[in-house]
Amino acid sequence: MWPRLAARGSLRGTMCSPQLGSSVGLQAAMDGAPPPTSPTGLSAYVAVSQLLGLTLLATTGAWLGRYRGGVAWHSPLQFNAHPLCMVLGMVFLQGDALLVYRVFRHEAKRSTKTLHALLHGLALVIALVGIIAVFESHRAKGISDMYSLHSWCGMATFVLYLLQWLLGCGFFLFPGASFSLRGWYKPQHIFFGITLFILSITSCLLGITEMLLFKISDSYSHFVPEGILANTLGVLLVAFGLVVGYVLTREEWKRPPLAEELALSMDFKTLTEGESPGGGSQ
């Protein structure tokens, strides 16, 4: 049974049975075999996501630098820190924070979890700087706040993202939450994590549309280079979300539990007769 599963690419068996897939890993660990490698295709998709992520950061920089005068904090250019920070924090770093369970699939769960929380925390701080930039810039120019659909979606996303981060730390990083409570919250955390990532990208697209219609409404319909560049940034944002979403949702790419996690989860199961939130794939 084991050799046959391994010959199928080692992950066929984990699709509907993490316990079974993990047993293969446990067996391999017991035999002193080398640690399993990443599944075929995963590395390529992750590499494409990073290439897209860096390209969309460069495109944002190019748009702001070439057509919007660049970025400076204590100046009329303060507003430009907003799109740069939001793309960097709420898209690139948030996306990478979601990918850590796929990329560092053979590291200890605790380390991966800490990196996941740190990247989300960094994303939050950078996004906060971006939000301060837009509020200060509006105040300096006498522009109203929070009237547009972009601001409604963006602010709701940021507040819920902060809440999700706090809940995530409370449930999974710090001790206190019971095993069954973690097990109940985990699928909600995953669903809302992906939802907030999608909402972040959507808010960026709304922001791009708003900025173009504020700045180049007269020439946008003539296919001017700035319009095409900013539209391309929108397409890159969608492409980044698509690749990250594909990596996250592909069943056989989910993180298999390590041998020691499986052993621990089996001990817990025996003790509590409950399900293990850490033992399943994430």
Added chain:
Amino acid sequence: MWPRLAARGSLRGTMCSPQLGSSVGLQAAMDGAPPPTSPTGLSAYVAVSQLLGLTLLATTGAWLGRYRGGVAWHSPLQFNAHPLCMVLGMVFLQGDALLVYRVFRHEAKRSTKTLHALLHGLALVIALVGIIAVFESHRAKGISDMYSLHSWCGMATFVLYLLQWLLGCGFFLFPGASFSLRGWYKPQHIFFGITLFILSITSCLLGITEMLLFKISDSYSHFVPEGILANTLGVLLVAFGLVVGYVLTREEWKRPPLAEELALSMDFKTLTEGESPGGGSQ
């Protein structure tokens, strides 16, 4: 073993093992037990999704009727058919087409599949009318086509949605595709189905922002009723997507295979030594 699984709510066992969960259903069918009911909570979530769907259609109608002069085909109001058709086709009907596998979970797979294809087909036709409306309206007013991020995202979504529908019919509805080819395509079909639904909602949000900045750019920042109503429509679109997405991705709400499908899939498995695309949950 069986009574214990059943006592847990009958679906615990299907989470990671459709075969096991189906065996319970098969057992129940053999015992002449009444057909299983929908899982707890699913009906409530579906009801909320339909309430949200109808509310967002009413809100679109209210916006166009109260502030944009209503809808008429051979007139300057032709453009207004565009938002109405896109919200009805690409959001409400597309969302409902995705939900049929959760709602009609105890009907024959063939009937559910046909309804799924018909609803998507109807959505496509209505969306096509909406697209014709905007192109004809632009031509009448001498406005350029396809320059904005909304038009790029919207058109890409429509073309890919049409392609997805054609591929779906080719693979699953008409005979011809082999069992293994269907099995390979099914997860891609599901991933791109949800992705296109999200992209449709995103395109609508971009369209709302565009329309508001074209029509009420001077008063939008003063929190005028039209701006608040249209922003609320955007929030309702996000809420509809969120509820539909939650219903679709909740593991224990996926459609369990019927007893006869399971028997058929087991026959096929014996014959082909392959996996069953119809036997698993969708």
